[in-house]
Amino acid sequence: MQYLEGRRYVVMAIFLVVAITFGARLFYIQVLDGSYKLAADRNTLQRIVQVPYRGLIYDRNNQLLVQNTPFMT
Numbered sequence: 001m002q003y004l005e006g007r008r009y010v011v012m013a014i015f016l017v018v019a020i021t022f023g024a025r026l027f028y029i030q031v032l033d034g035s036y037k038l039a040a041d042r043n044t045l046q047r048i049v050q051v052p053y054r055g056l057i058y059d060r061n062n063q064l065l066v067q068n069t070p071f072m073t
Helices: 002-032 035-042
Strands: 056-058 064-067
Touching: none
Parallel strands: none
Antiparallel strands: 056 064
16 A cells, blocks of 8 residues: 555656646746747737728719718828
C-alpha cells in the first residue's frame, strides 16, 4: 500500500508541474510578450462608412421633391 501512496504523490506532482508550466507560459504570452498585441493591432479592419444613393423622391402628383446625388469625400 505504501507503493500506491508514493505513486499518488508522484502523479499529483507531475500534474502540478504541468499546470504551473502552462500557467507561466500563458502569463508570459498574455502579459509580458508584446508581439501578440502588435500582431492583433495590425490585423484590425478599417471601417469605411458609405452613404447609399437613395434615388429620386416624387410626390403623389409625380412632381420631383428630392434629388440625391452621390458625393465622394
